Amino acid sequence: MEKSVTNDTDTDTVLVTIDGQETRVPVTFTVLEAARQAGIMIPTLCYLKGINQIGSCRICLVEIENMRGLHPACIHPVNEGMAVKTNTPFIRETRKTILELILSDHPQKCLSCQRNDSCELQALTKQLGLETHPDGDTLPFAGETSDFTLDLASPAIERLADKCIKCRRCVSVCKNIQQIGALGVNERGFNSVIAPAFGRSLDEVECITCGQCINVCPVGALREKDEIANVWQAIADPRKHVVIQVAPSVRATLGEEFGLAPGTPVGKFIPAALRRLGVDKVFDTSFAADLTVMEEGHEFIDRLQNGGNLPMITSCSPGWVKYCEHHYPEFISHLSTAKSPQQMFGALAKTYYAETNGIDPNTIYSVSVMPCTAKKFERQRSDHIYFSETDGDRFDVDAVLTVRELARMIKQAGIDFLRLPEQPFDAPMGMGSKAGVNFGATGGVMEAALRTIYETTSGQSADPIEFLSLRGLEGVREAHVDIPGLGGVDVAVVHGIGNARQLLEKIKSGEADYQFIEIMACPGGCIGGGGQPLVSGPQRMSSDEDYRTMRVHALFAESQDLPLHKSHDNPDIKRIYEQYLEHPLSEKSHHLLHTHYQERPQYAAQKWIPGLTETEDEDFIVVPPWQHEPGMGEPAQPSHPVP
Amino acid sequence: MPYEIDIDPAWGAAIDRIIAAGAPEQGLLNENCLQRSSSLIQILEQTQKEIGYLPENVQAYLANKLHIPLSEIYGVTTFYALFNTEPVGKHTISVCMGTACYVKGAGEIVAEFERRLNIEAGQTTLDGLFTLEPCRCLGACGLAPVLTIGDQVYGRLTPADVPDLIEKYYLPTKGEST
Numbered sequence: 033m034e035k036s037v038t039n040d041t042d043t044d045t046v047l048v049t050i051d052g053q054e055t056r057v058p059v060t061f062t063v064l065e066a067a068r069q070a071g072i073m074i075p076t077l078c079y080l081k082g083i084n085q086i087g088s089c090r091i092c093l094v095e096i097e098n099m100r101g102l103h104p105a106c107i108h109p110v111n112e113g114m115a116v117k118t119n120t121p122f123i124r125e126t127r128k129t130i131l132e133l134i135l136s137d138h139p140q141k142c143l144s145c146q147r148n149d150s151c152e153l154q155a156l157t158k159q160l161g162l163e164t165h166p167d168g169d170t171l172p173f174a175g176e177t178s179d180f181t182l183d184l185a186s187p188a189i190e191r192l193a194d195k196c197i198k199c200r201r202c203v204s205v206c207k208n209i210q211q212i213g214a215l216g217v218n219e220r221g222f223n224s225v226i227a228p229a230f231g232r233s234l235d236e237v238e239c240i241t242c243g244q245c246i247n248v249c250p251v252g253a254l255r256e257k258d259e260i261a262n263v264w265q266a267i268a269d270p271r272k273h274v275v276i277q278v279a280p281s282v283r284a285t286l287g288e289e290f291g292l293a294p295g296t297p298v299g300k301f302i303p304a305a306l307r308r309l310g311v312d313k314v315f316d317t318s319f320a321a322d323l324t325v326m327e328e329g330h331e332f333i334d335r336l337q338n339g340g341n342l343p344m345i346t347s348c349s350p351g352w353v354k355y356c357e358h359h360y361p362e363f364i365s366h367l368s369t370a371k372s373p374q375q376m377f378g379a380l381a382k383t384y385y386a387e388t389n390g391i392d393p394n395t396i397y398s399v400s401v402m403p404c405t406a407k408k409f410e411r412q413r414s415d416h417i418y419f420s421e422t423d424g425d426r427f428d429v430d431a432v433l434t435v436r437e438l439a440r441m442i443k444q445a446g447i448d449f450l451r452l453p454e455q456p457f458d459a460p461m462g463m464g465s466k467a468g469v470n471f472g473a474t475g476g477v478m479e480a481a482l483r484t485i486y487e488t489t490s491g492q493s494a495d496p497i498e499f500l501s502l503r504g505l506e507g508v509r510e511a512h513v514d515i516p517g518l519g520g521v522d523v524a525v526v527h528g529i530g531n532a533r534q535l536l537e538k539i540k541s542g543e544a545d546y547q548f549i550e551i552m553a554c555p556g557g558c559i560g561g562g563g564q565p566l567v568s569g570p571q572r573m574s575s576d577e578d579y580r581t582m583r584v585h586a587l588f589a590e591s592q593d594l595p596l597h598k599s600h601d602n603p604d605i606k607r608i609y610e611q612y613l614e615h616p617l618s619e620k621s622h623h624l625l626h627t628h629y630q631e632r633p634q635y636a637a638q639k640w641i642p643g644l645t646e647t648e649d650e651d652f653i654v655v656p657p658w659q660h661e662p663g664m665g666e667p668a669q670p671s672h673p674v675p
Numbered sequence: 676m677p678y679e680i681d682i683d684p685a686w687g688a689a690i691d692r693i694i695a696a697g698a699p700e701q702g703l704l705n706e707n708c709l710q711r712s713s714s715l716i717q718i719l720e721q722t723q724k725e726i727g728y729l730p731e732n733v734q735a736y737l738a739n740k741l742h743i744p745l746s747e748i749y750g751v752t753t754f755y756a757l758f759n760t761e762p763v764g765k766h767t768i769s770v771c772m773g774t775a776c777y778v779k780g781a782g783e784i785v786a787e788f789e790r791r792l793n794i795e796a797g798q799t800t801l802d803g804l805f806t807l808e809p810c811r812c813l814g815a816c817g818l819a820p821v822l823t824i825g826d827q828v829y830g831r832l833t834p835a836d837v838p839d840l841i842e843k844y845y846l847p848t849k850g851e852s853t
Contacts, residue, residue: 203746213744219753229749230731230760237745361678631677635735635745639681 046112051119063094063105063116068573074118075127075159077134077152078199079106080248081572083209089199090130091156094118102126128160135162136173137222138251139194145252152250152568153197180225185233187412188241188257188405193225196253202226202245209555211530212355214239226253236636238358240529242351242553243405243434243562256405256563259431260441266397266430267310273391275313276306276399277377278457280321280464281472281558282435284586285403288565289439290449294575295582297590304452305442316457317400318464320373320380321471321480322599323608324348327370327625328477329484329599330616332548336518341365343539343546346477348372350410351553351562353629355529360536361631369626373471374400374407375416377461378428379624382418384612385461399431401438403472403561406553408432415627434563463604465596473584474527474557475502475509478550482513482523484600490516505556505581507531510546523548528555556580559587680739682732690733693721694740715743715751719758728759756810764799764806766844769823773812776820780833784820785809787834791841804845 045056048066055070062085067074078089087104094105097115102123105116117123134153142148157163162171180193200217203226207213214237218225228237246254266272283299292298306314332344347353347368356363371379377400382393400407410416411429418426433441442449457463467480479502487493501511502525509525524546526532532551538544554560560580567579596602613621633639680687722737723729729752738745752758770776770785785796788807792800799806815821818830824844829836 207744207747213746216744216746216750217754218746218750229734229745633678635680635731635738637680637682637732637735638678640677 046110046114048110048113049115051117057110059110061110063096063103063108063110063114064092064573066110067094067105067116067118072118073570073574074105075156076106076569076573077156077197077250078201079573080201080204080569083248084199084201084204086200086204089134089197091127093123093126093130095120095123124160128162131156131160131162132172134197135171136175137177138197139177140171145195146255146258147252150566150568151252152570155568155570176222178222178225180227181231183227183233184257185235186239186241186257186409187235188408189234189239189243189246190255190257191227191234192253192255193227194253195251196226197251198224198226199250200226201248201250202254205244205248209528209530210240210242210244210553211533212238212240212359215245230636232636238632238634240351240354240358240553241406241409241562242529244554246405246562247560247564247566250569256434256437257408258437259408259433260437260444263399263431263433263441266399269397271395272397273313273395274311274397274399275315275381275385276311276401277315277317277320277374277381277461278302278306278401279317279374279403279472279558280469280476280590281403281561281564281583281587282401282438283469283590284472284559284583285564286435286439287450288567289436292450293582294567294579295586297586298449299590300454301449301452303455303457305447305449307455308447308452309441309445311399313458315377315381315461316464317373317377318468318471319461319602319604320377321348321468321477322465322602322605323376323380323625324370324373324471325467325477325480325484325599326605326609326616327376327621328368329481329488331368331370332481333485333489333518334617336521336547343549344368345548346481346550347627347629348471348477349406349551349553349558350404351406352529352532352551354406354409354632355532355553357629357632358634359533362540363536364629364631367629369628371416371625371627372407372410373468374402374432375410375428375627376625378411378416380461380608382426382428383624384608388460388611394426397430398428399433400429401433401435403435403558403564404432404554405434405562407563413627435565436563439565460604460607463596463602464594465599465602466591466594467597467599468602469591469594470587472558472587473503474505474552475525475550476557477552478502478523478525478548480599481548481550482521483598485518485521486513486515487598488600489518492516505578505584508535521548522546523550525550527552527557527560529553556583559583680732680736682736686726686733687736689725690722690736690740693718693725694737715741715748716755719748719752723758728762730760730762734760756808762799762803764804766804766824767806767808768840769808769810769813771811771813771815771819771821772809773816773819775816776812779819781809781820781822783834784822784832784837787837788841791837805841 044059046059047054047056050067050070050072053070055066057066057069064074074092077091078084085106087107090104092105093102095117096103142154178194183191203215203217206215214228215226218227228234246256266274283302284297287296287298288294303314335342335344343366345366347370350372356367378398381398382396386393386396411427411432416428420426467483470476502509507528508531511523513521515521526535554562609615726733734748735745738748752760768788770781772781789795792805794800794807796807796809813821820832821830
């Protein structure tokens with residue numbers, strides 16, 4: 033008998049026997065976690081480490097000695113002397129039957145599903161041996177199947193309820209981690225469906241399009257709005273000049289789509305891959321991130337010195353911005369007016385780049401590769417569209433591809449990604465500093481902005497300050513920085529909307545006070561974004577280290593070797609200010625690089641009351657937004673009392 | 676704030692009263708989400724009693740006041756047959772569709788009501804008088820097939836009893852209005 037012992041004398045541990053192997057585990061463990069420590073991977077479906085632990089799918093059933101029936105390992109706590117069997121003929125047959133019942137109301141259109149090959153349900157059929165079913169290729173329990181309406185209205189997220197297996201991972205991540213609750217379980221029994229209330233589309237409710245629900249969906253029931261076809265069409269069109277920008281975090285994660293372990297940097301392959309897809313210019317969003325640091329940093333100094341609204345909160349994360357507009361309209365005037373790097377890049381691609389290179393901006397097709405689904409929403413905000421009666425409406429960014437979509441395009445093009453040559457990005461918007469690349473992880477924006485603010489106001493080098501307390505993955509991180517010329521500045525870094533909500537409530541109640549806050553909608557920042565490669569339940573279970581931590585390592589590895597440390601030292605940034613924008617917060621940069629925000633309803637049943645509008649500053653004009661904005665829904669109809 | 680929930684002020688006031696009445700003893704204003712959720716069903720029940728049904732604006736108003744996601748409230752109201760999101764008639768005819776009643780011909784009773792009232796199961800008559808609602812087991816299997824109209828229970832029925840039942844509730848109402 034094998035025996036793996038950690039610490040025999042510890043009273044907080046218990047000795048359990050799993051499939052004949054004795055193992056000592058913490059008393060807080062479930063049978064599933066204990067089995068994992070003993071090297072036994074019990075199959076799971078609804079379970080998702082740290083997010084969903086409800087024992088609803090019953091795939092993880094095990095036998096426990098001296099207990100009747102089978103028990104779900106994911107929620108069953110261990111106790112001293114417990115003896116568990118995970119692999120008996122009865123368990124195998126039961127799990128198979130459960131899976132067959134789940135499949136009896138699943139479309140099984142795997143060949144035309146976006147999740148073909150990355151589907152956890154599909155993987156289970158193989159793991160549990162359904163392909164060797166005695167009935168050949170027919171599954172038992174054929175019966176009525178669900179026929180729900182597709183929800184395709186959101187600019188970012190599509191919901192295909194027929195494929196849903198009701199594991200509730202998305203409900204859990206939306207309600208507990210992001211603390212939004214846009215998705216819930218409606219109706220009961222066979223009619224139950226995971227959807228927003230009252231059969232609304234995700235586009236009509238308070239969904240912030242962060243895409244965390246997509247990241248946890250084991251099947252193809254939630255997916256991003258696919259924009260690949262539009263991009264292929266633009267590339268094939270000889271009249272179009274296709275420029276593409278790649279967000280900082282993409283270089284830390286794209287490799288996962290090609291079989292590499294999380295935490296493998298692949299930035300060096302990306303420019304060549306994009307050139308082989310056929311795009312004309314390959315630029316780096318890190319350049320625009322440096323520009324964001326310049327504008328946002330100077331905006332902060334201006335607010336601090338001239339009595340502007342404080343705390344100032346970053347606006348790079350479109351999911352966070354949309355959340356603020358829905359849930360905390362009182363903080364809208366605290367959002368930095370600086371556009372996100374994607375939208376700064378988009379605006380400059382069709383102005384600065386077009387003008388300096390003599391290209392008609394109407395022929396430029398601007399694509400961005402983002403770790404994010406909310407960026408698909410952001411590019412359609414009315415502020416980022418140039419409305420023209422003669423040329424038609426022109427988007428600053430014409431298409432947003434998630435990391436997953438880019439990987440699909442590379443595969444469709446037959447490119448052997450890992451054998452590509454190392455190539456640089458194109459000039460003049462292809463060089464980012466270390467600070468710009470670090471935007472990809474939570475804390476990156478704050479660190480970059482503080483360095484630039486410090487050096488701009490004090491004239492001293494900020495290198496001795498490491499701002500180390502701002503790095504890491506704790507939900508809320510704080511620092512106090514003394515900046516010569518500005519005084520003491522209290523800053524906070526938050527990631528995940530749930531954490532942001534707690535912090536905002538503390539600020540409202542007066543419990544906390546800061547001058548500058550970075551908020552990222554997704555846990556971990558962009559490296560945990562809703563457009564990143566999917567990490568399945570079993571993958572999350574099998575690794576001790578969080579995949580996001582490994583991605584942060586990859587991002588820092590990417591930025592490690594960059595010659596430029598700080599945004600304001602980037603020669604391309606200096607050049608664009610000299611040649612085009614004059615200086616940060618100039619009239620031109622105000623026009624191109626800054627934006628404004630608007631309140632959005634939290635419920636579809638809310639209506640716009642024009643008389644209640646307050647305008648103090650033209651940047652914060654609140655306008656009725658539903659005419660040309662996605663994500664707003666229709667104005668609510670007046671209610672009718674019961675007859 | 677320029678966005679307001681579009682709701683009859685009288686309804687809003689009624690809901691405020693219900694929540695306030697529940698607050699001190701049930702800890703509704705406690706930040707503990709579990710406690711708030713556990714009082715939710717009582718609050719919904721009282722609100723429905725007051726307003727008649729639970730439409731979207733009422734549920735949104737509750738969600739906003741209770742700091743519970745609307746999706747969660749809607750999940751509760753669609754899970755329990757007790758709650759209605761559409762207006763219901765003055766009299767709700769709940770026909771038990773439990774196993775015993777079903778075997779004893781509850782389906783035929785429902786069909787007879789559908790024919791006589793010219794509505795389908797789940798619908799309300801145009802005059803707002805009757806709502807026909809097949810329901811889960813009423814726990815009175817000895818009386819199968821059984822139904823309730825309001826608080827009244829009627830058992831051991833045949834389709835031939837349906838006209839009398841309708842008349843019993845229809846005539847007094849008609850008398851009131853003339």
